[in-house]
Amino acid sequence: MKKLMFTTALALIASASAHADTVVVVTSFPQDLTNPFKAAFEAAHPEHTLEVVSRNTNASVAYLQETRNSNTTDLFWASAPDAFEVLKSEGLLANVGISVEGIPDAVGGYPINDPDGYYYGFAASGYGIMYNTRYVAANGLPVAEEWDDLMRAEYNGHVAMSSPSRSGTTHLTVETLLQGDGWEEGWAKWKWISGNMNTVTERSFGVPDAVNSGSTGFGIVIDFFGLASNASGFPVELVYPSLTAIVPANIGIVANAPNSQGAQDFVEFVLSPEGQRVLLNPAIMRLPVNPEVYEDVPEGFPNPFSEDFAPGAIAFDVDKSGARYNLVNSLFDVMITYRLNDLRAAVAAVQAAEAVHADSDNAEALALIAEARALVEALPITEEQSLDPSYAGVFQISRVSADVAVVGRQAEVEQAWDGFTVANYAKAKELADRAAAMR
Amino acid sequence: MSDIPQSARSAGRFTLFPRLSGVAITGILIAIFLMAFLVLPVIQVIYVAFLDAQSGTMTFQNFRDFFNTSLFRESFVNSFYVSAMSVVFATIIALPLAYITTRFNFAGSAIIQSLGFIPLIMPPFVGAVAMSLLFGRNGTVNLLLDQYFGFKVPFMEGLNGVIFVQSIHYFPFILINLSASLRNIDRSMEEAAQNLGSSGMRMFRRIVFPLAMPGYLAGAALVFIKVFDDLGTPLLLNVNTMLAPQAYLRITGVGINDPMGYVISFILVAFSIFALWTSFLFMRGKDYATVQKGGGGLSKRDLAPREKLVAWAVILFILALVLAPHFGLMLLAFGTIWSFSPLPDGFTLQHFGTVFTTSSQYIWNTILYAGTAAILDVILGVAIAYIVLRTGLIGRKWLDYMATAALAVPGVVLGIGYLRMFHGVQLPFGLGQMSSFWGLIIVALAVRRLPYALRACMAALQQVALSLEEAAESLGANKSSTVRRIVVPLMTGGILAGFVTSFATAAVELSATIMLVGRASDAPLAYGIYLYMQSPAGRGAGAALGILAVVIVALGTYLSQRIIEKDRNRRAAAPGAEQ
DSSP: OHHHHHHHHHHHHHHHHGGGGEEEEEEOSOHHHHHHHHHHHHHHOTTOEEEEEEOOHHHHHHHHHHTGGGOOOOEEEESOHHHHHHHHHTTOBOOOOOOOTTOOSEETTEESSOTTSSEEEEEEEEEEEEEEHHHHHHTTOOOOOSGGGGGSGGGTTOEEEEOTTTOHHHHHHHHHHHHHHOHHHHHHHHHHHHHTEEEEESSTTHHHHHHHTTSSSEEEEEHHHHHHHHHTTOSEEEEOOSSOOEEEEEEEEBTTOTTHHHHHHHHHHHHSHHHHHHTTSTTTOOEESOGGGGGGOOTTOOOTTSTTSOTTOOOOOHHHHHHTHHHHHHHHIIIIITTHHHHHHHHHHHHHHHHHTTTOOOHHHHHHHHHHHHHHHOOSSOHHHHHOHHHHGGGOGGGOOTTSOOOSOHHHHHHHHHHHHHHHHHHHHHHHHHHHHOO | OTTHHHHHHHHHHTOOSHHHHHHHHHHHHHHHHHIIIIIHHHHHHHGGGGBOTTTOOBOSHHHHHHHHOHHHHHHHHHHHHHHHHHHHHHHHHHHHHHHHHHHBOOTTHHHHHHHTTGGGOOOTTHHHHHHHHHHSTTSHHHHHHHHHHSOOOOTTSHHHHHHHHHHHHHHHHHHHHHHHHHHTSOHHHHHHHHHTTOOHHHHIIIIIHHHTHHHHHHHHHHHHHHHHHOOHHHHHTTOOSSHHHHHHHHHSSTTOOOHHHHHHHHHHHHHHHHHHHHHHHHHTTOOOOBSOOTTOSSOOBOOOHHHHHHHHHHHHHHHHHHHHHHHHHHHHHHBSOOSSSSSOSOBOSHHHHHHHHHOHHHHHHHHHHHHHHHHHHHHHHHHHHHHHHHOOOTTHHHHHHHHHHGGGSOHHHHHHHHHHHHTTOEETTTTEESTTSHHHHHHHHHHHHHHHHHHHHHHHHHTBOHHHHHHHHHTTOOHHHHIIIIIHHHTHHHHHHHHHHHHHHHHTOOTTHHHHOOSGGGOOHHHHHHHHTTSGGGHHHHHHHHHHHHHHHHHHHHHHHHHHHHHHHHHHTSTTOOO
16 A cells, blocks of 8 residues: 555656646546547647546536636536636636637527637537437337427326536526527426426436436437437437527636646647547537538538528527526426426326316316416516516525625525415316316 | 634643543544544535625524425425434344344354445445336336336335435445444343343343444434435435435535525534434443453354244345345446346446456555545544543543534535635645645545444444453553553454445545546546446446445455454453353
């Protein structure tokens, strides 16, 4: 053991002395992505060594916040744009002009690069529905191709997704539907889909895991999870609904980077056609943001710049999303994640009542069902409130500006929502049960 | 809590008797260690619970909010229910195993004791996947049940699922502590009972089990607190309405600064200390010390052939149940694709090849980190147990409370606390930043696993009669040589139990280390598993790494078991012993 400690100490000293040429990147990406990039970058720039420190997004952000006084990290490299927004707003990212020639301004309605130049999109990812073919066959289910399909009663208990507060990319899907379909319509859709869920996972990777192992049939996932699972041999497929969010995964240089030149070289490499081609590696499967690369992609590889890709893609309003970011997460958790059992009971009751009265004209029962549906869909707040800084500010303590008077506390607000939601779900179930009992 | 060092120091001032001063100094050193590496880092993070979220002033409003929120009240009740039921089921699993292996001459006792320990080593992520592949909605068991009988059993759904998984995960705490206790029971007590006509279940209920109470309670308290504070299992089953997941979800969101997460953490710590204190109350005024050590616990008898059959049946059933997750892990590590089918599609050695060619440094790091941390833990554990139980040092109970509170501190909180405290501190000898120095990982592991070692040492010391120490002292031995030559040897079983528990659980710990790992070459196994599990292709390799972790720990446990057995045989051979 002594020898081991000694060699470790030696290795540490050696690596400390070699620090000058090392580019340190903190990332949430898996080795499958980082290793090919490391190899390609070191081949193109022999003067640099890339040192990859893997942490999940939350831990990375906390790490960069805590170590800001004596920063040892050059780059932050992760999917979720909101993590970069947090770092940017706290002054933890550097603004160095990097040439982004050849890369369009937007993909699928979402701006690729930070307009202020603090971080750069390097790969696009769309959201889709991933399904297990064996599961689907065994349960005799049709393939769900649109978000609306997942609301149907036949999918009850067959769907999974992760919570938007846990996964920045899930958040964007939720927000996309809220913007595409409108606040009330969008939330109603999420509630009916969630009523069919058997689980809301805590990690975003929990969803592909559940679909891969067949514990759930359909998962709402970011595309590369489905594409990479398929590439590693799992019996899964991925479909893109026509309304999808295309979200760039990003890279940014940390403020006061010890090796600023190396960091710039790496960003430029990642954005170059040569670096972009690394993304086509079957274990990575992310969509390059440089359209030039699509000239030599394999047949059937999705191209987000093509006309027929996701025709329903909306122009994503980043400011709107940012203003209510934490509020939407919190509202989703209160209404869906934490009360999933109540929601499922209510949705199942409504579905059962609708099945009983599928082609009846019992006006009383249909009125009860309509009332139950309205109760499930009811929202404790309006869209105006969600965008009101003095209300939404309750949820974003660290980023609220000093001149906005914030009313109330998060726990207080959430308790009010929770009471409202639980009572509505219980009432909806009762009404639906009553309707189902009428024949 | 800030008055602890003062009280310890003031105790130092009162050391009129020279023989006490060594103890006092030890106590103060331990207090300083715990303050620096547990209390202060945690306070750095958790004081947010007392701040007004908007204005930053001191307030108790957050605590009022906690009790006014129905979700939190419900979570509290759920957590309590799950913890209590897990203790019950863990007892049902552990009791027969402990009793049969210590009470009867039973072939393979050592193997059962080692295997019964394995469930504690559930590698992060892959353990969860393996469990759901076996017991999940469409796991092996349910697919087969559905195919042949047309129904499914929701093993892993809701609160009952949490109880199921927790019981088979944490019962070794009871098994290991109860076995150590049973081995230490004074045989003369048993003989006296037999002379008075007691036997069978009655004797077990009235004499044997009560005498093993220190060990049982130590184990049960650990199970209770651990389940109460555990994040992993509720999260893997996606049960959110419990306290620990609520705290975690609220602390770790990107850019979220919800004080409720810290309030819940504070309440978790406070409640854990309260649970511990209750178990103390229960033990107070009872004397479990045993004078005779040579007898080596209960007399063992042979089983009649019929009894043997029953015993084997019980043990095999329990082992099959509790080792199922590891069997699943094995299938995952050797399997190719495993999806919606009772068994993997095919088998391969490729995952182990990947692990051995690219990840061997994780294995050595884990042995180094977990081993050093566990040694630190038993040293601290023995010292604290001795100070608490044998000395009159003022504030000594607080050493115990502080160390045990580590159980309830979420790993993320400790990790962030360390970064906050130690980042920017430069170490001498070219070791670089303190927060990215691998030694800090060892300290974090030691602090997080100290409660396990401490409970085992406490239970062991409670069973050592004071009169033995007094005898040593009256024969002229001073305090330190009494501890060294009498107390510690008599505690061997408990100390080893503590070492093994700390080592095994430290070997698969992730939540604090993930914050502290500075570079991949310094990373332990659990971090390697995390890296693999970020991609679908890494599932098999992650499982292979998990299997290696289990094998390492099993070997360690088996060796310790051998040492205990040897030690017992050596003592049994001493004069005064039968056989």
